Amino acid sequence: MTDPVSRPLAGIRVVEFASFVAGPSSGMALAQLGAEVIRVDPIGGNADYRRWPLSEATGASLYWTSLNRGKKSVSLDLRSERGRDLLLALATAPGPDAGIVVDNAVGRRWFSYEALTARRADVIAVRVEGRADGSAAVDYTVHGDAGVASMTGPADTDRPVNHVLPAWDLLCGQEVVTSVLAALRRRDRTGQGSHVQIALSDVAQAAVANLGWYSEAAERGPRARHGNHMYGAFGVDFAAADGGRVMVVVLTPRQWAAVGAATGTVDVFVALEASLGADLQTDEGRYAHRDVIEAVLKPWFAQRTSAQVADELTAAGVLWGPYRTTADVASDFVADPSGRPVLTSLDQPGIGAVISAHAPTRWESSYSGTSPAVELGSDTDRVLSEVLGLGGDEIAALRADGVVG
Known part of the structure; x- marks a missing residue:
């Protein structure tokens, strides 16, 4: 496994203020590449903190603990002025490898690009949106609108068929990673920050267009379904x-x-x-x-x-x-881990043994290794101390006032 110190993004600090799949999956990918990723949540957790699937043994979210592996966790009262100020301070902290933030905080004016650049002119801010006009969308609504659900399924039905995999969310997450790295490269060369907006609906429609499917439809009309047969081969x-x-x-x-x-x-x-x-x-x-x-x-x-x-x-x-079913794959892995080398067993606090994964990229022929998700807010004191220089008395006062979790 790759030594964390030798990973390509070692020393880079990213603040993640995002929920659900696209933003958190990008933060996990950056962490697996060696970045220090600080996830900030409201006290008690964000909207995805209890998202299914849940562990039958403990009730903890297998989803949340899987997508937030390898990150530090800070929890703040983001309804309070002081809590918001702390998040802004973390996102714009000084340093050549800091001042990078990934969020999906659409509609939060206090966390706008202008609010960030007022504190750090060269901040790199990458925001995930539903649609380019700022309206809400999620993978399932985007999937249907992109036209793919109407191409999927048996030939004897005209009902749209959804895809169980949040493919557009995951692809959007990788667009975020690419944007962070490109913006960091530009800042290293020119000193210029970046304001990047990535709409989930744009990701889906661009992908479908890039496959030639919209051009085909413009010429021939909607493609006929034919079940599990491949198209064109x-x-x-x-x-x-x-x-x-x-x-x-x-x-x-x-x-x-x-x-x-x-x-x-x-x-x-x-x-x-x-x-x-x-x-x-x-x-x-x-x-x-x-x-x-x-x-x-x-x-x-x-x-x-x-x-x-x-x-x-x-x-x-x-x-x-x-x-194979997912249960088949899990059974295969338990019986012979070497047969599925990207998977690995991990002791996740609050749940127990889980099937986790390395980053799929291998550097110098080695997988990245993996680490568990930490308890919500467990790094709050250390991050506020190390990044913002707050003393123990200041942090204790913030806790007494309910500003930090």
């Missing part, structure tokens, strides 16, 4: 004799040859090409005749167990993958 799921399912994908001529070799269907498809007048050596040909190809291959899978399917597809060099 051959790929679909198959059921084995024991009920296990696998996804098979063909993107190259070599992969198509491997499917034929594994399943013994080379001659069948040669004959089909002649009778259909099709070229199954191309993505277009395979996509156009995907239902016929699926029908030919289906019996081969149905006659074999999942283990046999895995062995024979792998031996032939087929591009494939199994369908």
